[in-house]
Amino acid sequence: MRLVILDRDGVINKDSEDFITSPEEWKPIPGSVAAIARLYRAGYKVVVATNQSGIGRGLLDMDTLGRIHARMLDSVRKRGGDIDGIFFCPHKPEDACVCRKPEPGLLNEIADRFKMNLNGVYVVGDSERDIVAARRAMALPALVRTGNGRKTLKESGELDGVPVFDDLQAFVSTLLSSELKTH
Numbered sequence: 572m573r574l575v576i577l578d579r580d581g582v583i584n585k586d587s588e589d590f591i592t593s594p595e596e597w598k599p600i601p602g603s604v605a606a607i608a609r610l611y612r613a614g615y616k617v618v619v620a621t622n623q624s625g626i627g628r629g630l631l632d633m634d635t636l637g638r639i640h641a642r643m644l645d646s647v648r649k650r651g652g653d654i655d656g657i658f659f660c661p662h663k664p665e666d667a668c669v670c671r672k673p674e675p676g677l678l679n680e681i682a683d684r685f686k687m688n689l690n691g692v693y694v695v696g697d698s699e700r701d702i703v704a705a706r707r708a709m710a711l712p713a714l715v716r717t718g719n720g721r722k723t724l725k726e727s728g729e730l731d732g733v734p735v736f737d738d739l740q741a742f743v744s745t746l747l748s749s750e751l752k753t754h
């Protein structure tokens with residue numbers, strides 16, 4: 572089975588320092604929804620793994636997060652794609668949970684759910700914690716320059732050997748052209 576795991580904020584949709592707390596604030600990065608649809612048509616399962624500490628901070632509730640994700644799914648499905656799962660961490664950093672990236676808990680959950688290990692599976696993110704989580708889960712990290720990506724490129728000490736792409740669309744083009752190593 573071919574699987575790609577995506578961070579949400581800064582990869583699929585524009586990030587916000589004030590958190591995304593309503594469906595109206597969910598704005599896709601140009602090309603990202605079409606890129607997910609391309610993956611889907613190419614036979615990939617697409618799963619989202621996202622830190623949503625806004626829940627733990629009381630900035631939005633589960634119902635609202637569900638509506639935000641319904642909007643995301645709707646836009647992907649309108650493009651002829653789909654998302655096979657959305658895994659989120661609702662905790663605050665100080666909760667010291669095992670699922671908030673850079674912890675690998677969300678990714679391990681995905682591996683369990685799909686009954687596979689993550690060797691050869693790309694985790695696409697815009698922040699250092701995505702890269703670290705991917706490594707801890709034995710997956711392959713990839714960085715995009717959207718969202719927090721440019722800042723990560725400048726500041727992260729974890730980028731050794733991590734492929735970097737302008738955006739999700741560029742990642743998908745390269746993955747589907749088989750120019751990206753998966754082992």
Ligand SMILES: [Mg+2]
Pocket residue numbers: 578579580581582586696697698718719
């Ligand atoms: Mg992000």
Ligand SMILES: [Zn+2]
Pocket residue numbers: 660661662668669670671
């Ligand atoms: Zn958590």
